[in-house]
Amino acid sequence: MHDRVGHGGPRVPEQRRPGSSGEPAALRFDVLGPVRAWRGEESLATGSPQQRALLAALLLREGRTATAAELIDALWGEEPPSQALAAVRTYASRLRKALDPGVLVSESGGYAVRGLGEGALDLVVAQEWATEAEKARGAGDLGHAREVLNRALGLWDGEALAGVPGPYAEAQRVRLEEWRLQLLESRLDMDLEQGCHAEAVSELTALTAAHPLRERFRELLMLALYRSGRQAEALAVYADTRRLLAEELGVDPRPGLRELQRRILQADPDLAEPSAPAAEPPSAPVRPAQLPATVPDFTGRKSFVTELSEVLAGASGGDAGTGRVMAVSALAGIGGVGKTTLAVHVAHQARGAFPDGQLYVDLQGAGARAAEPETVLGSFLRALGTADSAIPDSLEERAALYRSVLDGRRVLVLLDNAKDAAQVRPLLPGTEGCAALVTSRVRMVDLAGAHLVDLDVMSPDEALALFTRIVGEERVASEREAALDVVAACGFLPLAIRIAASRLAARRTWTVSVLAAKLADERRRLDELQAGDLAVKATFELGYGALEPAQARAFRLLGLADGPDISLTAAAAVLDLPVEETEDLLESLVDTSLLESAAPGRYRFHDLVRLYARACAERDEQPPGERDAAMSRLLDFYLATAAGVYAIERPGDRLVDHLEETGAAGLVFPDRHAAQDWLYAEAVPLLACVRQSSGGATLRRAVDLLWAAVDLAESGANFREYEAAAAALRDAARAAADSRAEGRANLILANARHWSGQFDQADQEAREALKLSEAAGDPLPCCWAANILGAFAYYQNRYAEAEEYLERAINDFRACGDLPGAAAALCNLSRLHLETQRPESAVHLARQGTETYEQLGHSLKAANGHYALGMALGKNGQLVDAAAHLAKALEVFRESRQRLWEGMTLFRLAEVDLLAQRPAPAATNAEMALASLRGIGGEWRRGNVLTVLGKALNGIGHSGRAQVCWREALEIYEELQSPEAAEVQVLLAPATAA
Numbered sequence: 001m002h003d004r005v006g007h008g009g010p011r012v013p014e015q016r017r018p019g020s021s022g023e024p025a026a027l028r029f030d031v032l033g034p035v036r037a038w039r040g041e042e043s044l045a046t047g048s049p050q051q052r053a054l055l056a057a058l059l060l061r062e063g064r065t066a067t068a069a070e071l072i073d074a075l076w077g078e079e080p081p082s083q084a085l086a087a088v089r090t091y092a093s094r095l096r097k098a099l100d101p102g103v104l105v106s107e108s109g110g111y112a113v114r115g116l117g118e119g120a121l122d123l124v125v126a127q128e129w130a131t132e133a134e135k136a137r138g139a140g141d142l143g144h145a146r147e148v149l150n151r152a153l154g155l156w157d158g159e160a161l162a163g164v165p166g167p168y169a170e171a172q173r174v175r176l177e178e179w180r181l182q183l184l185e186s187r188l189d190m191d192l193e194q195g196c197h198a199e200a201v202s203e204l205t206a207l208t209a210a211h212p213l214r215e216r217f218r219e220l221l222m223l224a225l226y227r228s229g230r231q232a233e234a235l236a237v238y239a240d241t242r243r244l245l246a247e248e249l250g251v252d253p254r255p256g257l258r259e260l261q262r263r264i265l266q267a268d269p270d271l272a273e274p275s276a277p278a279a280e281p282p283s284a285p286v287r288p289a290q291l292p293a294t295v296p297d298f299t300g301r302k303s304f305v306t307e308l309s310e311v312l313a314g315a316s317g318g319d320a321g322t323g324r325v326m327a328v329s330a331l332a333g334i335g336g337v338g339k340t341t342l343a344v345h346v347a348h349q350a351r352g353a354f355p356d357g358q359l360y361v362d363l364q365g366a367g368a369r370a371a372e373p374e375t376v377l378g379s380f381l382r383a384l385g386t387a388d389s390a391i392p393d394s395l396e397e398r399a400a401l402y403r404s405v406l407d408g409r410r411v412l413v414l415l416d417n418a419k420d421a422a423q424v425r426p427l428l429p430g431t432e433g434c435a436a437l438v439t440s441r442v443r444m445v446d447l448a449g450a451h452l453v454d455l456d457v458m459s460p461d462e463a464l465a466l467f468t469r470i471v472g473e474e475r476v477a478s479e480r481e482a483a484l485d486v487v488a489a490c491g492f493l494p495l496a497i498r499i500a501a502s503r504l505a506a507r508r509t510w511t512v513s514v515l516a517a518k519l520a521d522e523r524r525r526l527d528e529l530q531a532g533d534l535a536v537k538a539t540f541e542l543g544y545g546a547l548e549p550a551q552a553r554a555f556r557l558l559g560l561a562d563g564p565d566i567s568l569t570a571a572a573a574v575l576d577l578p579v580e581e582t583e584d585l586l587e588s589l590v591d592t593s594l595l596e597s598a599a600p601g602r603y604r605f606h607d608l609v610r611l612y613a614r615a616c617a618e619r620d621e622q623p624p625g626e627r628d629a630a631m632s633r634l635l636d637f638y639l640a641t642a643a644g645v646y647a648i649e650r651p652g653d654r655l656v657d658h659l660e661e662t663g664a665a666g667l668v669f670p671d672r673h674a675a676q677d678w679l680y681a682e683a684v685p686l687l688a689c690v691r692q693s694s695g696g697a698t699l700r701r702a703v704d705l706l707w708a709a710v711d712l713a714e715s716g717a718n719f720r721e722y723e724a725a726a727a728a729l730r731d732a733a734r735a736a737a738d739s740r741a742e743g744r745a746n747l748i749l750a751n752a753r754h755w756s757g758q759f760d761q762a763d764q765e766a767r768e769a770l771k772l773s774e775a776a777g778d779p780l781p782c783c784w785a786a787n788i789l790g791a792f793a794y795y796q797n798r799y800a801e802a803e804e805y806l807e808r809a810i811n812d813f814r815a816c817g818d819l820p821g822a823a824a825a826l827c828n829l830s831r832l833h834l835e836t837q838r839p840e841s842a843v844h845l846a847r848q849g850t851e852t853y854e855q856l857g858h859s860l861k862a863a864n865g866h867y868a869l870g871m872a873l874g875k876n877g878q879l880v881d882a883a884a885h886l887a888k889a890l891e892v893f894r895e896s897r898q899r900l901w902e903g904m905t906l907f908r909l910a911e912v913d914l915l916a917q918r919p920a921p922a923a924t925n926a927e928m929a930l931a932s933l934r935g936i937g938g939e940w941r942r943g944n945v946l947t948v949l950g951k952a953l954n955g956i957g958h959s960g961r962a963q964v965c966w967r968e969a970l971e972i973y974e975e976l977q978s979p980e981a982a983e984v985q986v987l988l989a990p991a992t993a994a
Contacts, residue, residue: 033157067110074168197227209920209956236960286385300462338494339439365419470501479512489519559613563685565604573637640666652856654818716900716936723752743772757938827868863892903932919955943972
């Protein structure tokens, strides 16, 4: 539950230590665990259990004198030995020699411990920190309160006064344990106030199992489950509690628990979110001011400005000064109609009504790749003062934390260029006093509670006024009719008017009539205006024309690459230049505003600027083949580097010897952690490069790049994008009649669908991969296809076929000299032997695979070996060894960010816990497995975890929650027509019969 200091020896307490380093080491004492004494870092001998009992009795009196009679009663109670007084004197004498002079004093026939420094007793430190936490909570600083309370709880090292005999010690143990549980309740209560409900479920499940009659833990568990979207389980906790209290004590749950059940049944909206900000508050509130600058020549739109301002006044409270509602206004209209300009103008006018700040984001909804809500929420939370370490991973948790942070604040959020209502909903504040302005090309009729505004083109008078403000009164006044012709030809569309006027303003030799004549030709009008999203082309042209030749080349070629951004090293590959020279060029483009600095060492184009850069490349790049050469260099860079990452992660694996050759070397990494960092940082641009290279001479390299980047899918980090890229490559290879590329693409797709739980489709892809690779004489994919087909046959209970494929895979891998591949097949064969009642050979096979991995220094895949060996040992009854091997696997998977296998290993640990009749830790591990597998691994694996979680919950008396888990698992299995449904039906049968 909390980190402990040290391993394999007694804990040295991390307490407040008075004095400087030059002072003698002070005495310190522990009672929140085994009774210990320390001088600095040196552990002092405290003698026999009775001697430690005497020391504990004196320490707990906090300096007050204990008479001899009181000490005898503390140590032995009503039946002391005949020499009890002499024994007390002996113990005191020995302790006096072990401690500093003057610490244990004799006084009035009794004894006392005096003269201890600040922080000398862990109990006193814990009391001080608990008081500090209470004050911080009262002041609203929940972040500090939790931190300090965690420190206090961290001082416990097992049971207080562990091993100390006597009635006094027993009474104090009960008191201190009750106090610890109260502190835990307080800290967990603050966890839920801060929105950490998902994380709290595992801990509360274990605590309710350990303390089944403690209703406050069950109340907190109900609330945590409800806020995690698990309403049925929350109600099942209440049912379990009511049944247990009736059976054990003959009483009903307390009123607070009954009231919580009623509110959950009614879906009380006040329960849905925490009442306190989820982020740890900084010392001073962070006030973001992210609005873009309003245009100085804003013109017209008076009715819309008034309408939107009135809506925002409702949120800000108007003259009353207090917020009444959470206002949402959604502006819809065609591209170029001025949605952003209007929204920014209104937002600036309303700034005074939102003193806690303004947030802004371009959601890029008009482009091919709209911004992900979870990414936007991460940016918003940082802007509001939330530390990176406190920002959760999932969209749901980020949205909950975001709404909690905004609770009680008056903030205006401008969401520009939204794709649809689904993208917007997680980004809305949700609390009164806040407001959101949304712009989009679609009318958001499904955005509940939004004030919808349909923005049309300008009136003729407004359009002429805008044109005049940009061009100048003097030029327009003498040619008013021509100016009216210009704005009419622009369709009164603000962006088209602004571009036409900007072109005229930049050309002092042109008259308004010249521009009007150019726009009069309907066949050329769109080319002249570049209306819609491409209407800014003329503005970009001005900046492009001012570039030096090297800058212009970099601008053109970098625009060819898909992906949201590009790293400095990848850009250097595209440009075929040294990194230093590339950085100088890119930074100069940032200065011209044609390129953006996304982060140190990363750059990005605005979507429209990228389109313009590509148009320039098609028009200006000479020779034309340089465009293809630039993308080929980028593909080579990614393939060479990804192959290097693969080789570091999987030493001895022969894949790197079977990849297409590259014309450039990749990056070199100092260790596997740096290699992993690169792969995950480059995931999205790398996969974009794969998709972009799926034709012609680059197809085979694109397929091999996807194979070398397999960690992106196997980890669960990018498996959807990875699977889509694999399907696109398979189709491209089929269209090109390239059987080698198609076989490999089918194999990659089979793996991706395997990891996402689509076993039937994966089986078909693997069969096709085997057939094509055999025909193409491509041996390594044949090995892997046989291995995968063996696994699928095993999943589907086709055991003879599975064994045939796996034996073939082992032999083929060995023939290719690929020992890690053979080890993988051995581990799969081990699982098959388990299923076919051959536990001893299963253990032997798994050991063979694991030993092979470890001999090759293959730490990541060795974790797969430990995983298989842990399963085999568990089914063979060797539960301690099974847990140890699974723990080894879990450590590596977590370190390697393999979320899929982390979740599966936690699931296997839960199975071992059940076999060892440890249902409480089984429930904790299964809960954590569910959290790790959220969104990855497929429904079949989720059904397996839910089945085990139900068994664990049933074992700790949470039968209601167990039934909920089993019913959900049964729905999954029946939908998949999976044979596991029969087992779950048996588990549910007693409840059905009842």
